[in-house]
Amino acid sequence: MKTKYVFIAFAVTALLQAFAPLKMVYDNEMTVSHGTVYKFKTEPIDPSDPFRGKYVSLNFEENILRVKDTVWQSNEQVYALLSINAAGFAKITAITKTRPQTGNDYIVVKTNYYFDGSLHINLPFDRFYMEEGKAQEAEDSYRDYSRQENTKPAYALVAVKEGNVVVTDVIVDGQPIRNYVLRKREE
Structure with a gap:
């Protein structure tokens, strides 16, 4: 029994x-x-994590927001409402401490610090994992690309649905970063 x-x-x-x-x-x-796919402008760099592998670290323009409320605590979970700006990139339109109702696209973020009317936040997606052999090449290629005049912005494609987020790709010079690295190899 x-x-x-x-x-x-x-x-x-x-x-x-x-x-x-x-x-x-x-x-x-x-x-x-x-989910809805948003384009977040980014600047990739290439660190390495021995446990998780090679990845492109993502830094975003949308991590500093002008706010009227001055009562923010560090490392507080808040909700960022999203829209798309005139250039087609993601824009955080508001920050709220309560979960938005269904139908609004939002992401769950952590506050970093508040200073002089600006709230600095940490977005929940800051890494894009790549094949081991391409991650360093991606960093080198992107560094060369970003030094050029009149370049198209690099951005991450991020799928969003009810607060859940998935980075699906990083776009450099109008193409996926994998393809960009392969094209650079051939040059």
């Missing part, structure tokens, strides 16, 4: 452990397939 309960407890535990990563994958897939 005890063996039966141990087996049931084991089966329930195994199902719960399988459910968590499957739910995360499902949420990300739903965000990519049904």
Whole structure:
């Protein structure tokens, strides 16, 4: 009889452990397939994480906001409402401490610090992982690209759905960064 309960407890535990990563994958897939894609202007650099691999670190223009409210705590979870500006890039239109109603595109962000009417925030997506051999080339190519006059802006394509975000690609010179690196190899 005890063996039966141990087996049931084991089966329930195994199902719960399988459910968590499957739910995360499902949420990300739903965000990519049904979410709104925003273009966030960025400047990539290439650090390395020995546990997670090579990635392009992303810094964004949309991480400093002018706000009227002066009561902000560091590392506070808040919600940033999104829209698209005239140039087609993502713009944070408002910051709120309460979760927006369904129908509004928003992302969950953390406050960094407030100073002189500006709220500095940390966006939840700051890395784009790449194949090991291309990450350093991506950094080098982007550095050369950014030094040129009259270049198109680099940006990250970020799918957003109900606060969930997924970086789907980084665009440099109007093309995915992988293709840009391959083109640079051929030159």
